[in-house]
Amino acid sequence: MARVVVDVMLKPEILDPQGQAVQRALPRLGFEGIADVRQGKRFELEVEGPVDDAALARIHQIAETFLANTVIEDFSVKVEVGEGADATAGQGATAVKAES
Amino acid sequence: MTARVGVITFPGTLDDRDTQRAVRAAGLEAVALWHRDKDLKQVDAVILPGGFSYGDYLRAGAISRFSPVMESVIGQAKAGMPVLGICNGFQVLTETHLLPGxxxxxxxxHFICCDQKLRVENAETAWTHSYERGQEINIPLKNIDGRYVADERVLDELEAEGRVVFRYQELNPNGSLRDIAGICNAAGNVVGLMPHPEHAVEPLIGTGRTDGLGFFTSILKRLVSA
Structure with missing residues (x-):
């Protein structure tokens, strides 16, 4: 079964106090040099059948209408091929920014 | 016969009983509505109460939005039926895009739970016309996801059209843009706010005042004179 990953991130202009709290905790833990942290969500969708253009279009719709709130969040969709490898240049891989 | 106000219960709703009680305190009939029923039981208005519907999974209000009852509420709201969203109910209304942001x-x-002063900015909506513009009210506020955001264009539009209905006074408790505590749609029949008027309708509970009762007397007057 193929896996499609949807990453959802707050838009850059939206304040992310959770990410800030993580960033501020890092020096206390002895980790220096991290200027900023933004926190997001990752969804792993196990797709039945082939991940063709129609399946990707459907997943795009799922991401846009449900997984992300495009008022405040951007999302990207990518297909994972093989064991843990990202198909960054593979066929059907897409990175999509929410329009609004 | 008085008017009928539906109060929706989702799994995880907390304030449905208090809301029904507040509805009755104003002399209205409270009608319990269940999230899985499309049937609105011929109510004249609907309130989405506070709580953590569907555990706030994904985002607050995100899953409730797709419940059968909301399908009917969205249709009726667009046709002009008064709808009030309180706290989690406000979150549901933004997720459904009945309200922007x-x-x-x-x-x-932090989760906050406090008495909160608000200024009534719009006393012409279906839910606020018992108040006066500029009036200060004090009602409970309790939430963790209470920071209202929208882009500048939407905020300017809300301000220009008088659709900021309530603003936080003295202290902005959660970082909401432009101190916004509540807004309405263009027609003024759909109102959402984070603080809880239903907890301030009797002197014995809440803030010890009845500042929230005006929401319910507003809708009574609107429905009975309609």
Missing amino acids: AMLRNNHL
């Missing part, structure tokens, strides 16, 4: 985690990341 979105709610996010409080800027200080």
Whole structure:
């Protein structure tokens, strides 16, 4: 079964106090040099059948209408091929920014 | 016969009983509505109460939005039926896009529970015309995802059209943009706010005042004179 990953991130202009709290905790833990942290969500969708253009279009719709709130969040969709490898240049891989 | 106000219960709703009680305190009939029923039981108005519907999974209000009852509420709201969203109900209304913008985690990341002063900015909506513009009211506020955000264009539009219905007074408790505590749609029949008027309708509970009762007397007058 193929896996499609949807990453959802707050838009850059939206304040992310959770990410800030993580960033501020890092020096206390002895980790220096991290200027900023933004926190997001990752969804792993196990797709039945082939991940063709129609399946990707459907997943795009799922991401846009449900997984992300495009008022405040951007999302990207990518297909994972093989064991843990990202198909960054593979066929059907897409990175999509929410329009609004 | 008085008017009928539906109060929706989702799994995880907390304030449905208090809301029904507040509805009755104003002399209205409270009708319990269930999230899985499309049937609105011929109510004249609907209130989405506070709580953590569907555990706030994904985002507050995100899953409730797709419940059968909301399908009917969205249709009726667009046709002019008065709808009030309180706290989690406000979050549901932004997720359904009946109201613009979105709610996010409080800027200080803490759950807050306090009495909160608000200024009534619009006393012409279906839910606020018992108040006067500029009036200060004091009602409870309790949430963790109470930070209202929208882009500048939407905020300017809300301001220009008088659709900021309530603003936080003295202290902005959660980082909401432009101190916004509540807004309405263009027609004024759909109102959402984070603080809880239903907890301030009797002197014995809440803030010890009855500042929230005006929401319910507003809708009574609107429905009975309609």
